[in-house]
Amino acid sequence: MTRISSLTAWLCASFFLWLAGPANAVDTVRFNVTGRLVTSTCDFSVGDVDRTIALDKINVTAFAGGVQSAGKKDFTLSLINCANATTANFLFSGSPHLVDGQRFANGVSPSVIALWLTDTATGTTIPANGSVLQRTRSVPVTGSTASLGLSAYYWNTSGSVPAPSKLTSRVTITMSYL
Structure with missing residues (x-):
């Protein structure tokens, strides 16, 4: 009887070892992940959201002699409450x-007058039909603010003195932060 008990014990032990598989050491590691989703890193200053830039009225004779631009208006877009950002990117569309095509269309149709938009720091055109890189302006965030100076002009696409008209152009800015 001892022999059968030993054989039974050996078979049972072998079966359980077979079920358990090879012996490996297992460690358990736990870690926490936290995060926060926000709609933006900066806020536009009061008045810069859905802002209207009113160019001064000019006489159509300002375009006499083939002059293409007139009525320059400088303005600034300002960001406040910037947290954890070093650069603010303004993408114009x-x-x-x-x-x-480098100028922004006039919503008053038909019109030979368009919007010419430039970066005041460099005088560079922000082209309506440009690549993403050409339409993006990057400015440093200093403290918790960032500002971008712009200039808007009437732009005559005809080369001759235009008829009296209005300029209504919509430009959208998409923000990203680094």
Whole structure:
């Protein structure tokens, strides 16, 4: 009987070892992940959201002699409450004018007058039909604020004195932060 008990014990032990598989050491590691989703890193200053830039009225004769731009208006877009950002990127988009795609289209149709938008720091055109890189302006965040100076002009696409008209152009800015 001892022999059968030993054989039974050996078979049972072998079966349980077979079920358990090879012996490996197991360690358990636990860690925490936290995060926060926010809608933006900065806020536009009061008045910069859905802002209207009113160019001064000018006489159509300002375009006499082939002059293409007139009525320059400087303005600044300001960001406040910037947290954990070192750079603010302003990406401009809007419909390009049919005759001169670098300028933004006039919503008053038909019109030979378009919007010319430039970066005041460099005088560089922000082209309506440009690449993402050409339409993006990056400015440093200092403290918790950032500012971008811009200039808006009337732009005559005809080369001759235009008829009296209005300029209504919509430009959208998409923000990103680094």
